[in-house]
Amino acid sequence: MTHHHAKGPQAAHPQFAACTVLGHTPIFSRPEPAQKVLDVLRGLTEAKRLTVYAYVLLEDNLYLLASAVDLAKEIQHFQAATAPELLRLLDASDMSGMAKRIRRCQEKQKTDPAAQLWQDGPSPEIIKGHEMMQAKIDFIHQYPVKRGYVAEAALYRYSSARNYAGQPGLLPVTTEW
Secondary structure (H helix, E strand, C coil), X not given: CCCCCCCCCCCCCCEEEEEEEHHHCCHHHCHHXXXXXXXXXXXXXXXXXXXXXXXXXXXXXXXXXXECCCHHHHHHHHHHHHHHHHXXXXXXXXXXXXXXXXXXXXXXXXXXXXHCCECXXXXXXXXXXXXXXXXXXXXXXXXXXXXXXXCCHHHCCCECHHHHCCXXXXXXXXXXX
């Protein structure tokens, strides 16, 4: 597939980021929490605050290849927007055991522990060149295959591999870069 560099307001360098739930709690093993994450990402892309090139949402984390004027700030916004909704969803559902696990992890946090759902992680990694971009996309798309969840990347529901395979995905992504 031939790719072209993105043009326009989001032409900042793509970056790779990982967002992990406290204690590696598998809250995205259910569709409702996963949908909340996709809804917030969709809102950021529709508002032109974020350009998503690739993603995979696993049971306890999100790998994201994206660009924004300030990606670290947009990830903070994403985490702040999703944390309270996801915590409420866990408390109100049959996933209260997961909520308790997260609360135990929150007690160990230094800043605003009651609102924290996401682990502090490394800063987004700037993608330098076509080869690195393709390697990160391959990593993201092959992760569910590597873990044995699916035989082919495009079969994993919560991944942009479907978009790259010409199939409708759950979240629109930019495949031209």
